[in-house]
Amino acid sequence: MAEDPGAQGPPSEEELLAALDRIGVSDVLVQAAATSISIGFRRVSADARDLPQARLAIEALRALEPVLRENGVDEAIVRDLEQARANLQLAYAAAVAETAPSQAAAEGTGDDAAAEVTPDDQASHASEGAPPGEPAADAREGSAPEGPAADDAAVASPADE
Numbered sequence: 048m049a050e051d052p053g054a055q056g057p058p059s060e061e062e063l064l065a066a067l068d069r070i071g072v073s074d075v076l077v078q079a080a081a082t083s084i085s086i087g088f089r090r091v092s093a094d095a096r097d098l099p100q101a102r103l104a105i106e107a108l109r110a111l112e113p114v115l116r117e118n119g120v121d122e123a124i125v126r127d128l129e130q131a132r133a134n135l136q137l138a139y140a141a142a143v144a145e146t147a148p149s150q151a152a153a154e155g156t157g158d159d160a161a162a163e164v165t166p167d168d169q170a171s172h173a174s175e176g177a178p179p180g181e182p183a184a185d186a187r188e189g190s191a192p193e194g195p196a197a198d199d200a201a202v203a204s205p206a207d208e
Contacts, residue, residue, distance in 0.1 A: 073120050077128070080111050084131045091135070098146065101139050106134040141202040 058066070087104030090097040116125045120200065 073115060073118055073200070076111060076115060078122060079111045080108055080128050081131075083107055084128070084135060087135045088138060093145075096146070098139065098142060101135070101142070105132060105139060106132060107135055108135070136188060 081191070083104040087101045087108075089095050090101040091103065109132065112125060112129055115128070141156070
């Protein structure tokens with residue numbers, strides 16, 4: 048196979064350094080958050096379900112949002128990330144609700160396994176978007192959420208009772 052005469056070789060060290068100089072850490076973190084959202088949604092899907100990985104994505108996003116906001120990332124981008132995380136949390140809660148009854152049937156434990164995630168738990172987590180068993184972000188931080196995060200506020204989880 049002949050080489051393309053218009054193709055260039057690998058970039059020089061100077062070109063790589065110039066490219067690095069144009070990229071900010073916040074740019075990389077926003078991209079990492081967007082990628083985490085995509086992977087998180089894939090991990091709550093029935094085809095590639097991996098709830099611990101989805102939960103990791105949710106927690107990482109929750110941790111990154113205030114850091115991005117405090118370091119000058121455009122507010123619209125942070126709000127979009129928060130909304131995507133909230134949607135991921137709702138999908139996570141639905142996946143947990145879907146998984147709990149099927150696990151109970153597979154283990155033959157009937158009502159005992161279903162008691163781990165009750166309909167009340169499912170409803171409260173669906174409204175709050177927090178992973179089951181986890182307090183809402185405002186409960187962990189000790190203050191009421193403000194702005195778009197207020198939509199994620201919730202009732203205390205069963206673990207807090």
